[in-house]
Amino acid sequence: MPKIKPEDLKKIREQMSRTMSLRDGDARAKITVHMGTCGIAAGARTIMSTLLALTEEEQAKDIILTASGCAGLCSREPMITVELKGQAPVKYVELDEEKTKKIFSDHVLSGTVVEEYALAMGSERLG
Amino acid sequence: MEPYRTHVMLCAGTGCVSNGSFRIKETLERELKKHNLQNEVAVVMTGCNGFCAQGPVMVVKPDDIFYQLLTDDDITHLVEEHFLKGRPVQKLMYTPPAEELPVPKMSDIGFFNKQRLIALRNRGMIDPEQIDEYIARDGYTALAKALNEMTPEQVIEEIKLSGLRGRGGAGFPTGRKWELARAAKGETKHIVCNADEGDPGAFMDRSIIESDPHSVLEGMIIGARAIGASYGHVYIRNEYPLARERLIKAIKQATDYGLLGKDIFGTGFDLDVSIHRGAGAFVCGEETSLIASLEGRAPEPRIRPPFPVESGIWDAPTNINNVETWANVPDIINRGAKWFSAIGTETSKGTKVFSVVGKVKNTGLVEVPMGITLREIVYDIGGGIPGDKEFKAVQTGGPSGGCIPQSLLDLPIDYEKLAEVGSIMGSGGLIVMDEDTCMVDVARYFLEFLKDESCGKCTACREGIDVMHGILVRICEGNGKEGDIEMLEELSEAVKDSSLCALGRTAPNPVISTIRYFRDEYEAHINDKSCPAGVCKALITYVINEEKCKGCRLCAKNCPQEAITGEVKMPHTIEQDKCIKCGVCFDVCKFDAVSVT
Ligand SMILES: Cc1cc2nc3c(=O)[nH]c(=O)nc-3n(C[C@H](O)[C@H](O)[C@H](O)COP(=O)(O)O)c2cc1C
Numbered sequence: 246m247p248k249i250k251p252e253d254l255k256k257i258r259e260q261m262s263r264t265m266s267l268r269d270g271d272a273r274a275k276i277t278v279h280m281g282t283c284g285i286a287a288g289a290r291t292i293m294s295t296l297l298a299l300t301e302e303e304q305a306k307d308i309i310l311t312a313s314g315c316a317g318l319c320s321r322e323p324m325i326t327v328e329l330k331g332q333a334p335v336k337y338v339e340l341d342e343e344k345t346k347k348i349f350s351d352h353v354l355s356g357t358v359v360e361e362y363a364l365a366m367g368s369e370r371l372g
Numbered sequence: 373m374e375p376y377r378t379h380v381m382l383c384a385g386t387g388c389v390s391n392g393s394f395r396i397k398e399t400l401e402r403e404l405k406k407h408n409l410q411n412e413v414a415v416v417m418t419g420c421n422g423f424c425a426q427g428p429v430m431v432v433k434p435d436d437i438f439y440q441l442l443t444d445d446d447i448t449h450l451v452e453e454h455f456l457k458g459r460p461v462q463k464l465m466y467t468p469p470a471e472e473l474p475v476p477k478m479s480d481i482g483f484f485n486k487q488r489l490i491a492l493r494n495r496g497m498i499d500p501e502q503i504d505e506y507i508a509r510d511g512y513t514a515l516a517k518a519l520n521e522m523t524p525e526q527v528i529e530e531i532k533l534s535g536l537r538g539r540g541g542a543g544f545p546t547g548r549k550w551e552l553a554r555a556a557k558g559e560t561k562h563i564v565c566n567a568d569e570g571d572p573g574a575f576m577d578r579s580i581i582e583s584d585p586h587s588v589l590e591g592m593i594i595g596a597r598a599i600g601a602s603y604g605h606v607y608i609r610n611e612y613p614l615a616r617e618r619l620i621k622a623i624k625q626a627t628d629y630g631l632l633g634k635d636i637f638g639t640g641f642d643l644d645v646s647i648h649r650g651a652g653a654f655v656c657g658e659e660t661s662l663i664a665s666l667e668g669r670a671p672e673p674r675i676r677p678p679f680p681v682e683s684g685i686w687d688a689p690t691n692i693n694n695v696e697t698w699a700n701v702p703d704i705i706n707r708g709a710k711w712f713s714a715i716g717t718e719t720s721k722g723t724k725v726f727s728v729v730g731k732v733k734n735t736g737l738v739e740v741p742m743g744i745t746l747r748e749i750v751y752d753i754g755g756g757i758p759g760d761k762e763f764k765a766v767q768t769g770g771p772s773g774g775c776i777p778q779s780l781l782d783l784p785i786d787y788e789k790l791a792e793v794g795s796i797m798g799s800g801g802l803i804v805m806d807e808d809t810c811m812v813d814v815a816r817y818f819l820e821f822l823k824d825e826s827c828g829k830c831t832a833c834r835e836g837i838d839v840m841h842g843i844l845v846r847i848c849e850g851n852g853k854e855g856d857i858e859m860l861e862e863l864s865e866a867v868k869d870s871s872l873c874a875l876g877r878t879a880p881n882p883v884i885s886t887i888r889y890f891r892d893e894y895e896a897h898i899n900d901k902s903c904p905a906g907v908c909k910a911l912i913t914y915v916i917n918e919e920k921c922k923g924c925r926l927c928a929k930n931c932p933q934e935a936i937t938g939e940v941k942m943p944h945t946i947e948q949d950k951c952i953k954c955g956v957c958f959d960v961c962k963f964d965a966v967s968v969t
Contacts, residue, residue: 248628248629248630249629249630249631250637250638251516251519251520251637254511254512254513254516257504257507257508258507258510260504261504261505261507261508262508263375264376264379264505264508265505265508265509267376267377267379267433267434268379268381268433268434268497269434270433270434270435270436272434277458278458280456280457280458281457282457285457293377293412297375297377297411297412300375301375309377309434310377311377311378311434311435311458312377312378312455312456312457313458313459314457314458
């Protein structure tokens, strides 16, 4: 390991920032892949791997990728929910790799909702 | 680190490790692999999370879901449900004592959300064995600042202004100590990290090192630079192998990065840090004994002055600080004295780490702002007393601390307030006692420890504590006599006045404070030959209530002395001359028919 200079601390922090923002739970965007049995059967795992690869490719530091249970719309799986900080969540349905890529670049990275794949905006009310 | 989507922060503090967290890690990794999730979910072993009572614990990031009391068998289900399908598993979550539903998020759990982390700022957030993770959370930026942007005098001034006081017991102002060490004459100077942690039941220093060794190292490097020391030493309790191992790794990594050793950050400043294993006696933690032990001599305290800052290791100026004191330093340099001094009370700034143990639901390690009340610690964080028992007292400050009664539960905790009520901050031990605790027995217990641990150099400490202990034993055995209390009080003064070090000077605290607040219990033992809490065996008898006894024979079957007689379905009796008062009958009776008088 080479000796480091004060300015290298910043470089290390940047390299690590994705790891750390994940732990802080503080991110600009959160993508939830719905992984019920139905979702997995419909190919949600492929969607998850695609998203993981995309975040890695883009070196996207402030994106949280998480799994959650069945969203209740089994017939239209695989589904994801994209939530940008301060905005209403958007659910996308019947996804494949190509659609996922488009959502990632248009919505997650650039902030434009891909309406043609979107199911609805917002979430159910809790309680 | 790879771009995982989830980090499982699994506690690898000593408590959780002894409950199997490494086995859980293996199972987790195996199960993740089974579902091909090993590249999505990372398992990170962290230092002590603090909620030791519920161990092994894990926190799932970024969701912040807190799982507890894990066993190997839970993992298959957990991986499939939470990590594959994204459904957090309720039955592994924590349910607070007074509630019915589990609380999924760590940040919503009372035990955690009243805490304020400075010394433990990275606990559970990083893998303590990875220097890059420490750096990622602003590690070593304070060092860069102290070395490149501040003069040693400015560093000392900042620490002085912050109001930081020693966390090892005496509460001496840290900046002032550094100033004295800097001013002291000497070619070579030393700094020491006191990690001897001899107080029974205390484990904050161990936890800090286990969960964040670099925070201690960074504090030491900053301190060494401020003082002008080129040798650093960590004197660590021999019973802390995990902490020592992490420290050795941390020193190696910091040295590889050029943060230790020669020409640190290219500033020409050199510091070597070595590790010394403690010699095992309580008194080794006292600073002058520690120096003796470090030099290879028997750990006996010596007269001060000269203080170690003038003449310490090999007669060179030596600045000794406690682990927690050092761990506070980088954050003060980073965030400024003003920020730090805004936390706490008039005389005591910042936070204090306490190990909360005894008759409290949530035992564990907590860091709280100075000035928090005992009530908040015992009830809000500690979750109250188990089994609906009454709270009786808290003992603070380790073996030579005092017992604080219920009437003082709203006392805001700081160095001065604790001293006023006859206790001490000490290193932060906090033992909660319930109504079943006999306060005379408590005093006897602590004096027994101190009697054994007195190094024997000062007559008053060696003989005085022994005599006091003898009197307490006599009282507990039912042979107390009039004048015992007064004799204890007189001896307390003598031992305090004529002992060299704080071991003797504080040893009478448990006795003085229990006499002060629980004198009636002493009197009951001495005059009425009774132990109100039902603890002292010589003073209690177990009897069976004829009306409640159903004659189930359970007590008779369990009695090791065969002292219980009676026909099936008829009330039983205890033959007192055979009874050894082990209490088994009391514990096993399902009808509440056995009582202690
Ligand atoms: C009997 C005895 C035991 C002590 N044990 C410890 C100990 O285990 N750890 C510690 O930091 N200080 C211990 N101290 C206090 C040290 O003498 C010293 O005050 C402290 O290490 C200074 O560091 P600080 O100013 O950062 O608190 C002990 C003192 C006495 C009298």
